[in-house]
Amino acid sequence: MKCSDLVQYSPFPHEALHKSGMIGLVVSEPYVAYCAGSAVHGIDVVWGNDRGRSYPAGTVCQEFVDELESISGIL
Numbered sequence: 001m002k003c004s005d006l007v008q009y010s011p012f013p014h015e016a017l018h019k020s021g022m023i024g025l026v027v028s029e030p031y032v033a034y035c036a037g038s039a040v041h042g043i044d045v046v047w048g049n050d051r052g053r054s055y056p057a058g059t060v061c062q063e064f065v066d067e068l069e070s071i072s073g074i075l
Helices: 015-019
Strands: 006-009 024-026 031-035 038-047 060-064 068-070
Touching: 006 015
Parallel strands: none
Antiparallel strands: 006 024, 006 068, 024 038, 031 038, 038 060
């Protein structure tokens, strides 16, 4: 994934979010982040819909790359 890709959540582990049709725009290049002491690949996404009370539409959210799928070539 790269900056300006359109993404959605992968069916696993986010089946409900995947089915919601929520689409986001990648606004960063992938980076290494640390979660519970383990290195993971992160990326920043701006979602077109609210992603919960703490993340209204238009807020930059940190996401795990392996939990997203690119849909840029599909649309």
